[in-house]
Amino acid sequence: MHNCSNTCLLEMFRRRVKVVVTATLSLWLCCSSIALAQNKKSPPSEFPLNPLEITTPDPLLPTPNQLLSPQERQNLATALDQLNAQAQARLAAGDNRGAFEIWNRELRLRRALGTLAEVQALGRVGAIAWSENERTQVQIITQRLQTIQQQVQSQPTADLTLLRALGYAYQQVRSPQQALEVYNQILKLERQQNAATAESTLRTIAELHLSWFDYPQAAKSYQELLTLANSRGDRVGEVTYLQQLAYIYDRARQPQQALVVKQRLAELYLNDAQFTQVPALRLAIAADYQALGQIQQAFQNYQEAYASAWSLQQYARAGDALRQLIALYRTQGQVNEALQASQILLEADQRAANFYGLMNTYDQIGQIHLQNGNPTAALSAFEQGLAIAQQLQYQQSYFTQQIQQIQQNSTQ
Template sequence: MLRRLIVIVTAATLFSSSLTLAESKKPKPPDKFPPSPLEITTLDPLLPRLPKDKQPLTLEEQQKLEPALDALNQEAAVKLQAGDQVAAFEIWNRELRLRRFLGSSLEVQALSRVGAIAWKQNNSQEVQYITQRLQAIQKQTQSQKKTAQIDLALWRSLGEAYQNVRSPQLALEAYDQVLLVVRQQKNTTALVEILKTIGELNLSWFDYRKAAPIYEELLGLTTSVGGVNEVTYLQQLAEIYEQTNQPQQSLNVLNKLAEIYVNENNLTEIPELKLAIASDYESLAKKDPNLLLEAFKNYQQAYTTAWQLQEYVRAGEALQKLIALYRSQGQTDEALQASQILVQIQAQAANFYGLMQAYDQIGQLYLERKEFPQAVTAFQKGLELAHQLKYQEAYFTGQIEKVSKANL
């Protein structure tokens, strides 16, 4: 009993001592963010000296360093190809640390290159390091622009680098600096190019609101650069206005496109264009019912043009829209006539599923008119196609039974 008591007391004493020791030597919390490998300042063997007082390397020293850095890039690429991503980025980080001694322009180009690789390899930490370094260069460049002319090439490179690491907002900030200067220079060609870059970047990130004024300005500039890209800008604006639900602005653009296509005798674009125009009129008609006539007219034009071009799928699409509009306005007779035409088009296109749906639509329209025998006939034709397709057989059988009972 005494031995057991001694063991218990000894264990308690040891436990108490370990707690005291643990309290006296609390571990330091780990760094939340490890230091960037791009900010290591130790002297690298490839450097002839560590530049002091911000004095850059001499031209001769830079010329000796550059091929060595190109070799590091090749070595890293070989490592990555062999599957050793960790070693590859260690080498690339060393290259990037040394690239800064060749000037901001060459450093940014290297950061852009490695950043694109890091993103492709899903190396988020490396992307973060590169983005931070790009921001540091940007901050330094901004502080210098008050005393020196803005380096447009550097700002463009910064924009491209930010795009490669998928930082669109930072890219746009860089491109805005370029835009500001080319506006001051009144260089129309350069203005168009940077606006296109900004517009495409906004569209690639689905920021249609910001893209709209860019493409509107580009469209306005087409007269001064020959109008070569007018159709492209109009098409982009049509997409933007559709995505942002601006039917009136969309109509203005689509009508300009239609005029251009007609003048160029490019009828193949007309059916799809007329469908979009009709849809816009239909949206606007919710506030102004008089515009429904324009919607009807454009759906009809879409159908007739598609039929002439033997684009039966597009013609069928236009007729479906037209039928839906007729039905929404209670114009059952017109909807029925259009549905009969739709049957011919779907048969011409060998679209058996569409043909089956057309017969179903005709059956429903006859039901609305309480013309039960004609409805049964339409549903029976639909059932024949359903048997062939092995689809919706029970539905058509049920419709026939329901109509037959109602006709008793």
């Protein structure tokens, strides 16, 4: 009887739990359905309406789809310029939000003046948004530019003026891939038309690749520009493009390619009697040879760099070449040659009034003498270095320590 009672009570408890769970589940499903319905009706606040897509009539343009007369276009353009000035004033006062609200209004209304006017305004405001770190605004403007690009590309005939404005606007909002896509389209059209502006567009493409550190593509574009300059005998252009290629190959750490370009550049400098350009270039060529492990050629070009700089009284440049030459001598175990070059370097530093360099050269001479087992000569060099260090009030303790160490060793 007792067992039956317990069984009955247990069964009643299970039924009540089932009822409660069922009711709770039904309530949750009902609430979820209501919530979903509400979400469908009203979008979340974190996704506001694109300010460039607002279609509410504006007092400056009550009938947006109506064609404007020349006078109406002029009046609207003047009013939009005034809006731009108001936005600039807001920005200068620190009210970024208010400024871009005005600019967005201006951009919406610029459409009435044609696609070209709108693109130019988008680029102008986009550049400001980028400089002010207004990322959302930059994204909004970039999206609008992409929409315009799609519309332009769907047209049977291309408008080069509009495409150039579009490419430049992409540059202003720092969208290099989109800009390159547009400029490559422009380049293709210009070449088909044999337009003289094709080289200018190719330069823009090369500069874009370079500014975004795409060295392989930048080199490809500048090589093409170099070929064009060679074909028409444009010596100035040839030098300019060789300089750019040398810079690119240096940055890309391609010494072999850099070497070829710099050798050609050195020939042009000598042929055009631009001798002042030669020492720095010889120094760079020597560094490329050294990077390639071609030590004898490196020695030769460091020496030529030093000699040409000295003859031109470019003593600071001569000092740079001598320092590299001395370092190379030391790595090759040529101590006597390093010391001889160091004596010349002392004179170069003196003529260049490079007192810090002079102090360091004495230190280097002292270190070479110590390695060569000549403490007396090392002591003399360190003492002369100390005298300069005291004048400069720099590294006196270092030279003093070197001198004391030699003196202590000599007394032991």
